[in-house]
Amino acid sequence: MAIRIAAVSSATMSDDKKEFIVQTTGKYTGALELRLASDCVDDLIAALTKVRGGAQPAASNGGGPAFAAEAAAPSAEAAAQTQPGAAGKAEEVRFEIPKNCTISADTSGRGLVLFILNHRLDRQAGYAFSPDAAKQLAGGLIKSADAVLAQRVIPKG
Incomplete structure (x- = not known):
């Protein structure tokens, strides 16, 4: 029997750190609590990412x-x-x-930096980076922003 998940409202880790608890809402079932063994969460994320394919937030989100x-x-x-x-x-x-974004350190112990576009909006999308990749991204953003600002023509007046 298939369960259709319409929304994910939160995710937490169990007190014994052995399970991830995901609060969802099902179309015909109402509120659901999904418990996933912590050692299979990375496999689930990889599988979902693969199914999502090359779809970027722009293709799937209307922010x-x-x-x-x-x-x-x-x-x-x-x-x-x-x-x-x-x-x-x-x-x-x-x-x-995007309408907004947020960046924070992952507190689950995986050692990742989280980058969320359209944070707290219906169509938010997130990416997780290793610390080195996050630093590379930050450096690239700064260099690109400086290049764009250097191209701007300052009106005389």
């Missing part, structure tokens, strides 16, 4: 204006992740301007 741009040289991996029938071409990347 802000979206636009597409052609990538100069898409990687073979990115091209392989493009789903048949999905909007756009393999050489296109879909972008969205």
Whole structure:
């Protein structure tokens, strides 16, 4: 029998640290509590990420204006992740301007930095980075922001 999950409201770890407890709402069942053994959560996340495919928050979330741009040289991996029938071409990347975002350290002990777009909105999406990858992302954001700011023409007046 299938259970349709309509919303996930929270996730916590059990006191004995052996299970993750996920509070959900089912379409026909109402509130549900799912208990997952802690050693299978990474497998579940990997499976869900694989099923989600190359879908980015812009493709699945309507948090802000979206636009597409052609990538100069898409990687073979990115091209392989493009789903048949999905909007756009393999050489296109879909972008969205989120309404907000938040960044925090993962307190579950996995040693990750969490990046959540459209935080606390219906269509939030999150990414988890290793500390080194988070530092690389932060550095790239700063360099790119500086480059964009340098391109701006200051009006005379």
